[in-house]
Amino acid sequence: MDEIELKLHDMSSTLQPVDAYALVLEEVNGNRKLPVIIGSLEAKAIRIKMLNYKLPRPWTHDLFLSLTRELGVTLKKILIYKVEDGIYYSYLFFDNAGEEIKIDSRTSDAVALALRYKCPIYTTAQIMDEEHLREESDSSFSVTVNMVGISVLKEALTKAIAEENYEQASRLRDEIRRREELKKQYKE
Structure with a gap:
Protein backbone atom coordinates (compact mmCIF):
# COMPACT_ATOMS: atom_id res chain seq x y z
CA MET A 1 0.00 0.00 0.00
CA ASP A 2 1.45 3.35 -1.09
CA GLU A 3 1.46 5.84 1.76
CA ILE A 4 1.49 9.61 1.35
CA GLU A 5 2.79 11.79 4.17
CA LEU A 6 0.56 14.64 5.25
CA LYS A 7 1.06 17.76 7.31
CA LEU A 8 -1.42 19.96 9.10
CA HIS A 9 -2.33 22.75 6.71
CA ASP A 10 -5.04 24.57 8.63
CA MET A 11 -8.22 24.22 10.61
CA SER A 12 -11.39 26.24 10.30
CA SER A 13 -12.84 28.13 13.17
CA THR A 14 -16.25 28.49 11.58
CA LEU A 15 -18.21 25.82 9.79
CA GLN A 16 -21.85 24.83 9.80
CA PRO A 17 -23.08 23.14 11.91
CA VAL A 18 -21.57 25.30 14.63
CA ASP A 19 -19.92 22.42 16.49
CA ALA A 20 -18.08 21.13 13.41
CA TYR A 21 -14.64 22.12 12.16
CA ALA A 22 -12.68 21.30 9.04
CA LEU A 23 -9.21 19.95 9.67
CA VAL A 24 -7.27 20.40 6.43
CA LEU A 25 -4.30 18.10 5.88
CA GLU A 26 -1.96 18.60 2.93
CA GLU A 27 0.54 16.39 1.12
CA VAL A 28 4.11 16.98 2.29
CA ASN A 29 5.44 16.64 -1.27
CA GLY A 30 2.45 17.97 -3.18
CA ASN A 31 -0.43 20.38 -3.04
CA ARG A 32 -3.46 18.12 -2.69
CA LYS A 33 -5.48 18.59 0.45
CA LEU A 34 -7.55 16.24 2.58
CA PRO A 35 -10.36 17.99 4.51
CA VAL A 36 -11.63 16.06 7.54
CA ILE A 37 -14.70 17.24 9.45
CA ILE A 38 -14.18 16.99 13.23
CA GLY A 39 -16.02 17.98 16.40
CA SER A 40 -15.35 21.01 18.58
CA LEU A 41 -13.61 19.18 21.45
CA GLU A 42 -11.21 17.48 19.07
CA ALA A 43 -10.62 20.80 17.30
CA LYS A 44 -9.74 22.40 20.65
CA ALA A 45 -7.27 19.61 21.43
CA ILE A 46 -5.58 20.15 18.05
CA ARG A 47 -5.68 23.96 18.24
CA ILE A 48 -4.10 23.91 21.73
CA LYS A 49 -1.11 22.05 20.32
CA MET A 50 -0.98 24.11 17.11
CA LEU A 51 -0.71 27.30 19.17
CA ASN A 52 1.55 25.72 21.83
CA TYR A 53 -0.73 26.70 24.71
CA LYS A 54 0.45 25.56 28.10
CA LEU A 55 -2.55 24.32 30.07
CA PRO A 56 -2.55 24.19 33.88
CA ARG A 57 -3.74 20.54 33.83
CA PRO A 58 -3.29 17.86 31.15
CA TRP A 59 -6.03 17.16 28.64
CA THR A 60 -6.82 13.58 27.65
CA HIS A 61 -4.32 13.53 24.76
CA ASP A 62 -1.59 14.92 27.02
CA LEU A 63 -2.42 12.33 29.67
CA PHE A 64 -2.19 9.60 27.00
CA LEU A 65 1.23 10.92 25.95
CA SER A 66 2.49 10.90 29.55
CA LEU A 67 1.15 7.40 30.17
CA THR A 68 2.73 5.87 27.07
CA ARG A 69 6.06 7.58 27.78
CA GLU A 70 6.05 6.18 31.33
CA LEU A 71 5.35 2.72 29.88
CA GLY A 72 8.13 3.10 27.30
CA VAL A 73 5.74 2.98 24.33
CA THR A 74 6.23 5.40 21.42
CA LEU A 75 3.79 6.49 18.73
CA LYS A 76 5.68 6.06 15.45
CA LYS A 77 3.06 7.15 12.92
CA ILE A 78 -0.62 7.43 12.19
CA LEU A 79 -2.29 6.17 9.04
CA ILE A 80 -5.63 7.33 7.69
CA TYR A 81 -6.50 4.06 6.01
CA LYS A 82 -10.16 4.20 5.01
CA VAL A 83 -13.05 6.52 4.21
CA GLU A 84 -16.59 5.24 4.53
CA ASP A 85 -19.70 7.42 4.30
CA GLY A 86 -17.56 10.53 4.78
CA ILE A 87 -15.93 9.16 7.95
CA TYR A 88 -12.16 8.77 8.01
CA TYR A 89 -10.65 5.80 9.86
CA SER A 90 -7.12 5.80 11.27
CA TYR A 91 -4.61 3.52 12.91
CA LEU A 92 -2.06 4.47 15.54
CA PHE A 93 1.23 2.56 15.14
CA PHE A 94 3.15 2.23 18.39
CA ASP A 95 6.56 0.75 19.12
CA ASN A 96 6.78 -1.25 22.35
CA ALA A 97 10.34 -2.53 22.77
CA GLY A 98 10.59 -3.38 19.06
CA GLU A 99 7.08 -4.81 18.79
CA GLU A 100 4.64 -2.92 16.55
CA ILE A 101 1.19 -2.33 18.02
CA LYS A 102 -1.62 -1.13 15.74
CA ILE A 103 -4.68 0.49 17.36
CA ASP A 104 -7.83 1.78 15.64
CA SER A 105 -8.54 5.47 16.31
CA ARG A 106 -10.75 8.35 15.33
CA THR A 107 -8.79 10.48 12.89
CA SER A 108 -9.21 13.62 14.99
CA ASP A 109 -7.70 11.87 18.03
CA ALA A 110 -4.93 10.40 15.89
CA VAL A 111 -3.95 13.85 14.58
CA ALA A 112 -4.09 15.36 18.10
CA LEU A 113 -1.73 12.60 19.28
CA ALA A 114 0.56 12.90 16.24
CA LEU A 115 1.06 16.60 17.03
CA ARG A 116 1.97 15.78 20.63
CA TYR A 117 4.35 12.93 19.71
CA LYS A 118 5.72 14.86 16.72
CA CYS A 119 5.25 11.78 14.56
CA PRO A 120 4.29 11.61 10.88
CA ILE A 121 0.74 11.44 9.54
CA TYR A 122 0.07 9.29 6.48
CA THR A 123 -2.82 8.35 4.27
CA THR A 124 -3.08 5.99 1.34
CA ALA A 125 -2.52 7.03 -2.26
CA GLN A 126 -5.99 5.66 -3.01
CA ILE A 127 -7.66 8.03 -0.52
CA MET A 128 -5.77 11.05 -1.89
CA ASP A 129 -6.56 10.06 -5.48
CA GLU A 130 -10.25 9.54 -4.71
CA GLU A 131 -10.50 12.82 -2.78
CA HIS A 132 -8.76 14.69 -5.60
CA LEU A 133 -11.08 13.19 -8.22
CA ARG A 134 -14.13 13.96 -6.07
CA GLU A 135 -13.07 17.59 -5.70
CA GLU A 136 -12.60 17.89 -9.46
CA SER A 137 -15.96 16.31 -10.33
CA ASP A 138 -18.14 17.49 -7.44
CA SER A 139 -18.08 21.06 -6.25
CA SER A 140 -20.35 20.26 -3.29
CA PHE A 141 -17.35 19.98 -1.01
CA SER A 142 -13.95 21.54 -1.36
CA VAL A 143 -11.67 23.63 0.77
CA THR A 144 -13.61 26.87 1.11
CA VAL A 145 -13.07 30.23 2.78
CA ASN A 146 -14.90 29.00 5.88
CA MET A 147 -12.51 26.09 6.29
CA VAL A 148 -9.20 27.94 6.51
Whole structure:
Protein backbone atom coordinates (compact mmCIF):
# COMPACT_ATOMS: atom_id res chain seq x y z
CA MET A 1 0.00 0.00 0.00
CA ASP A 2 1.45 3.35 -1.09
CA GLU A 3 1.46 5.84 1.76
CA ILE A 4 1.49 9.61 1.35
CA GLU A 5 2.79 11.79 4.17
CA LEU A 6 0.56 14.64 5.25
CA LYS A 7 1.06 17.76 7.31
CA LEU A 8 -1.42 19.96 9.10
CA HIS A 9 -2.33 22.75 6.71
CA ASP A 10 -5.04 24.57 8.63
CA MET A 11 -8.22 24.22 10.61
CA SER A 12 -11.39 26.24 10.30
CA SER A 13 -12.84 28.13 13.17
CA THR A 14 -16.25 28.49 11.58
CA LEU A 15 -18.21 25.82 9.79
CA GLN A 16 -21.85 24.83 9.80
CA PRO A 17 -23.08 23.14 11.91
CA VAL A 18 -21.57 25.30 14.63
CA ASP A 19 -19.92 22.42 16.49
CA ALA A 20 -18.08 21.13 13.41
CA TYR A 21 -14.64 22.12 12.16
CA ALA A 22 -12.68 21.30 9.04
CA LEU A 23 -9.21 19.95 9.67
CA VAL A 24 -7.27 20.40 6.43
CA LEU A 25 -4.30 18.10 5.88
CA GLU A 26 -1.96 18.60 2.93
CA GLU A 27 0.54 16.39 1.12
CA VAL A 28 4.11 16.98 2.29
CA ASN A 29 5.44 16.64 -1.27
CA GLY A 30 2.45 17.97 -3.18
CA ASN A 31 -0.43 20.38 -3.04
CA ARG A 32 -3.46 18.12 -2.69
CA LYS A 33 -5.48 18.59 0.45
CA LEU A 34 -7.55 16.24 2.58
CA PRO A 35 -10.36 17.99 4.51
CA VAL A 36 -11.63 16.06 7.54
CA ILE A 37 -14.70 17.24 9.45
CA ILE A 38 -14.18 16.99 13.23
CA GLY A 39 -16.02 17.98 16.40
CA SER A 40 -15.35 21.01 18.58
CA LEU A 41 -13.61 19.18 21.45
CA GLU A 42 -11.21 17.48 19.07
CA ALA A 43 -10.62 20.80 17.30
CA LYS A 44 -9.74 22.40 20.65
CA ALA A 45 -7.27 19.61 21.43
CA ILE A 46 -5.58 20.15 18.05
CA ARG A 47 -5.68 23.96 18.24
CA ILE A 48 -4.10 23.91 21.73
CA LYS A 49 -1.11 22.05 20.32
CA MET A 50 -0.98 24.11 17.11
CA LEU A 51 -0.71 27.30 19.17
CA ASN A 52 1.55 25.72 21.83
CA TYR A 53 -0.73 26.70 24.71
CA LYS A 54 0.45 25.56 28.10
CA LEU A 55 -2.55 24.32 30.07
CA PRO A 56 -2.55 24.19 33.88
CA ARG A 57 -3.74 20.54 33.83
CA PRO A 58 -3.29 17.86 31.15
CA TRP A 59 -6.03 17.16 28.64
CA THR A 60 -6.82 13.58 27.65
CA HIS A 61 -4.32 13.53 24.76
CA ASP A 62 -1.59 14.92 27.02
CA LEU A 63 -2.42 12.33 29.67
CA PHE A 64 -2.19 9.60 27.00
CA LEU A 65 1.23 10.92 25.95
CA SER A 66 2.49 10.90 29.55
CA LEU A 67 1.15 7.40 30.17
CA THR A 68 2.73 5.87 27.07
CA ARG A 69 6.06 7.58 27.78
CA GLU A 70 6.05 6.18 31.33
CA LEU A 71 5.35 2.72 29.88
CA GLY A 72 8.13 3.10 27.30
CA VAL A 73 5.74 2.98 24.33
CA THR A 74 6.23 5.40 21.42
CA LEU A 75 3.79 6.49 18.73
CA LYS A 76 5.68 6.06 15.45
CA LYS A 77 3.06 7.15 12.92
CA ILE A 78 -0.62 7.43 12.19
CA LEU A 79 -2.29 6.17 9.04
CA ILE A 80 -5.63 7.33 7.69
CA TYR A 81 -6.50 4.06 6.01
CA LYS A 82 -10.16 4.20 5.01
CA VAL A 83 -13.05 6.52 4.21
CA GLU A 84 -16.59 5.24 4.53
CA ASP A 85 -19.70 7.42 4.30
CA GLY A 86 -17.56 10.53 4.78
CA ILE A 87 -15.93 9.16 7.95
CA TYR A 88 -12.16 8.77 8.01
CA TYR A 89 -10.65 5.80 9.86
CA SER A 90 -7.12 5.80 11.27
CA TYR A 91 -4.61 3.52 12.91
CA LEU A 92 -2.06 4.47 15.54
CA PHE A 93 1.23 2.56 15.14
CA PHE A 94 3.15 2.23 18.39
CA ASP A 95 6.56 0.75 19.12
CA ASN A 96 6.78 -1.25 22.35
CA ALA A 97 10.34 -2.53 22.77
CA GLY A 98 10.59 -3.38 19.06
CA GLU A 99 7.08 -4.81 18.79
CA GLU A 100 4.64 -2.92 16.55
CA ILE A 101 1.19 -2.33 18.02
CA LYS A 102 -1.62 -1.13 15.74
CA ILE A 103 -4.68 0.49 17.36
CA ASP A 104 -7.83 1.78 15.64
CA SER A 105 -8.54 5.47 16.31
CA ARG A 106 -10.75 8.35 15.33
CA THR A 107 -8.79 10.48 12.89
CA SER A 108 -9.21 13.62 14.99
CA ASP A 109 -7.70 11.87 18.03
CA ALA A 110 -4.93 10.40 15.89
CA VAL A 111 -3.95 13.85 14.58
CA ALA A 112 -4.09 15.36 18.10
CA LEU A 113 -1.73 12.60 19.28
CA ALA A 114 0.56 12.90 16.24
CA LEU A 115 1.06 16.60 17.03
CA ARG A 116 1.97 15.78 20.63
CA TYR A 117 4.35 12.93 19.71
CA LYS A 118 5.72 14.86 16.72
CA CYS A 119 5.25 11.78 14.56
CA PRO A 120 4.29 11.61 10.88
CA ILE A 121 0.74 11.44 9.54
CA TYR A 122 0.07 9.29 6.48
CA THR A 123 -2.82 8.35 4.27
CA THR A 124 -3.08 5.99 1.34
CA ALA A 125 -2.52 7.03 -2.26
CA GLN A 126 -5.99 5.66 -3.01
CA ILE A 127 -7.66 8.03 -0.52
CA MET A 128 -5.77 11.05 -1.89
CA ASP A 129 -6.56 10.06 -5.48
CA GLU A 130 -10.25 9.54 -4.71
CA GLU A 131 -10.50 12.82 -2.78
CA HIS A 132 -8.76 14.69 -5.60
CA LEU A 133 -11.08 13.19 -8.22
CA ARG A 134 -14.13 13.96 -6.07
CA GLU A 135 -13.07 17.59 -5.70
CA GLU A 136 -12.60 17.89 -9.46
CA SER A 137 -15.96 16.31 -10.33
CA ASP A 138 -18.14 17.49 -7.44
CA SER A 139 -18.08 21.06 -6.25
CA SER A 140 -20.35 20.26 -3.29
CA PHE A 141 -17.35 19.98 -1.01
CA SER A 142 -13.95 21.54 -1.36
CA VAL A 143 -11.67 23.63 0.77
CA THR A 144 -13.61 26.87 1.11
CA VAL A 145 -13.07 30.23 2.78
CA ASN A 146 -14.90 29.00 5.88
CA MET A 147 -12.51 26.09 6.29
CA VAL A 148 -9.20 27.94 6.51
CA GLY A 149 -7.55 30.47 8.78
CA ILE A 150 -6.52 34.04 8.11
CA SER A 151 -2.94 33.10 7.13
CA VAL A 152 -4.22 30.93 4.27
CA LEU A 153 -6.68 33.66 3.21
CA LYS A 154 -3.80 36.15 3.09
CA GLU A 155 -1.79 33.78 0.88
CA ALA A 156 -4.81 33.37 -1.40
CA LEU A 157 -5.24 37.18 -1.50
CA THR A 158 -1.61 37.64 -2.59
CA LYS A 159 -2.07 35.02 -5.30
CA ALA A 160 -5.37 36.54 -6.51
CA ILE A 161 -3.72 39.98 -6.80
CA ALA A 162 -0.73 38.51 -8.66
CA GLU A 163 -3.12 36.78 -11.07
CA GLU A 164 -5.13 40.03 -11.41
CA ASN A 165 -8.27 38.27 -10.17
CA TYR A 166 -9.58 41.38 -8.45
CA GLU A 167 -13.07 40.09 -7.75
CA GLN A 168 -11.64 37.16 -5.80
CA ALA A 169 -9.12 39.47 -4.14
CA SER A 170 -11.85 41.81 -2.92
CA ARG A 171 -13.89 38.91 -1.47
CA LEU A 172 -10.81 37.61 0.31
CA ARG A 173 -9.91 41.09 1.59
CA ASP A 174 -13.43 41.53 2.97
CA GLU A 175 -13.35 38.13 4.69
CA ILE A 176 -9.96 38.89 6.25
CA ARG A 177 -11.25 42.25 7.53
CA ARG A 178 -14.41 40.62 8.91
CA ARG A 179 -12.40 38.03 10.83
CA GLU A 180 -9.90 40.56 12.13
CA GLU A 181 -12.79 42.73 13.37
CA LEU A 182 -14.37 39.72 15.11
CA LYS A 183 -11.03 38.88 16.69
CA LYS A 184 -10.71 42.44 17.95
CA GLN A 185 -14.22 42.33 19.45
CA TYR A 186 -13.47 39.12 21.36
CA LYS A 187 -10.29 40.60 22.82
CA GLU A 188 -12.15 43.64 24.23
